[in-house]
Amino acid sequence: MTQIQEPVHLSGHSAVPLPPGRLFIDGDWRDAVATGRRDVIDPATGSVITTVADGGAADIDAAVTAAGRAFDEGPWPRMSGRERGDHLLKLAEVMKEHREELARLESLDTGKPIVFARMVDLGDAIDQYTYYGSLASTVQGATRSIRRPGFAYTRREPLGVVGAISPFNFPLILSSTKIAPALAAGNTVVHKPAEDTPLTALRLAELFAEAGLPPGVLNVVTGGAEAGAALVRHPGVHKIGFTGSTATGTAVAAAAAEGVKPATMELGGKSAQLIFADAELGRAIECAVNGFVFNTGQFCMGGTRLLVHRSHYETVLGALAEAATHVPVGDPRQESTIVGPLAGLRHLENVERYVALGEGRVVAGGRRLDIGGGYYYAPTVLADVANDARVVQEEVFGPVLTVQPFDTEDEAVALANSTRYGLAAALHTNDLARAHRVAARLRAGIVWVNSYAVLDAALPFGGVGHSGYGRENGPEGLDAYLQTKSVYMPTD
Structure with missing residues (x-):
């Protein structure tokens, strides 16, 4: 369902269409339960670009419920890795088709120079979906030789609902480092973009739905600290992928640990x-x-x-x-x-x-x-x-x-x-x-x-010490969204 807001006209450039400033849940747009709004500011001028829904705990619950239903009942986790890979490759093609639009939207929202938004941010984000689209078919278990008579093997399976929290500085890239491998592994996702820079997250959710991503597989809830905390603590979320400051990451890691949830934490640096x-x-x-x-x-x-x-x-x-x-x-x-x-x-x-x-x-x-x-x-x-x-x-x-x-x-x-x-x-x-x-x-x-x-996309990165733990990119990034199950069948 396409619901583009009025375009913003930039000096010397064509208009940039804005995505709906609403929440994207279960394949459709909806207002926040509390109906609050947040201003989105153009850093180049200090002026308001648009407003978006200020989602809270009730909205996170609705998104997690939709993602859980899509995981338990929908086709996405039941597809073969090759089928999911084909979908991700199609998503990459959609991003290429809308490359200039997305680059200008990213530049408008974050203040980053258009030349870098186009070459770096869009280039890297597209590369994520292409890489994990190709890697999805490699997810497989192995037979194991054991001491007693029987047939033993392992399965590599998705975790369930992933909570993806991305920062303001690289919205497209640092959401893709979570969403692309999570989807390739067969998980469903609730994405909370940074409160300051939510526009490309909303537009991608719309484009991906139009490209055939099943309802509930990718949900986007805009909002602030309340939404983020609710996502991390929700019992229906099985994995957290977080990029942000060390101070916030410490709180996120503690909350994830309370729920015994695995987490990938990419935090601050002083390189x-x-x-x-x-x-x-x-x-x-x-x-x-x-x-x-x-x-x-x-x-x-x-x-x-x-x-x-x-x-x-x-x-x-x-x-x-x-x-x-x-x-x-x-x-x-x-x-x-x-x-x-x-x-x-x-x-x-x-x-x-x-x-x-x-x-x-x-x-x-x-x-x-x-x-x-x-x-x-x-x-x-x-x-x-x-x-x-x-x-x-x-x-x-x-x-x-x-x-x-x-x-x-x-x-x-x-x-x-x-x-x-x-x-x-x-x-x-x-x-x-x-x-x-x-x-x-x-x-x-x-x-x-x-x-x-x-x-x-093939080269893993991540931190040690207060820069976090876990790795994004490469096969290691895919492994972070999978779990291993062992199966044994006696033959005597």
Whole structure:
């Protein structure tokens, strides 16, 4: 049932049709039980784009009931893996057909530059459905040789209803890392997108239904903390997939544990990039800049800590100051923009508070930018920062880079591993032995060598320490939504 709201007209671009601002439950649109509404703000202007339903516990209950019925009685879990895979491949094709529409909607909702929304966000999300559509047919058990007479084998089965909770910074990608493998495994899903950025979640639910996804297999409930807590605690939910801050994730993990539910937790990060004395400086500096300005620094794997061999420290600082000053900042709908606004006023104010602590020498940036009423902050580089500074140890989640010198490999590794986080890391060196040696020592779920933020649906990522547990992407991402059942039949 198509219910597109009035389109929003963007400067210099064609209109972007908005999805219904209602809840999508059991294949249909409905208002929230409490009939509350939430404003959706354009970060580039600070103006209201539209409103969406403010779902609560009663709406979550309705969505979980629909998902449970679809799992217990519907065709989805009973299809072969190949059949489900065909459906997911079709969903990927639908996303390709609507690629430009979805990219512009994602840019409008989050403030991310359109060039990245189109190439990165849509590209990665489509890749998720394509990859897991291909992988769905590989879900199978195995026969086992046991001591006593009989036939023994294992089955790989879906868990049931999955609660998928995605964050505001990459709505399309980080919902796809949960929904695509969950569906490939035969589960049904209740998705609660971030309250600030729900628009592409609603539009995809509509497109997927039109593409033949059975009712109740994917449900979307927009809302805030009440909806999220109700989803995690609902007894009809059998698995939680969560991406968000460590503070919120701690509460989600505790609630999931109370219900004895497995959970995949992808949380905060404070990732380090290490530039050794033998690094190719031009390439390393380019990675350093990209690592902290990408997505306006709202990237849990962002390379927000730069560790530089002392022999290159001043050279790198000078290059960073020059580069940060010339990064194109502005209207995310313009093709030339590299850095757009932060996703909301509270995110902008949070970045300002960290920089105002004065814990480092400001080499570049350090100020809010007045652009069209939006939530802009200049790419900021802080030098001579103590390792125990808050801006080094805590997640700022904005375009802020700290730079620290080191003298030895051991010191570099110790600095890189000195925070409570362990999501990602990178190192730059021309010494192959050092690359393997340091990669093995870094406490992180993914390590890049002479590169940064290279991600693929086939390559698992996830955290250690306060960056969470479990893995998304790759076969490991599919395994997270399956359980093993053993079957024994006597033959004597």
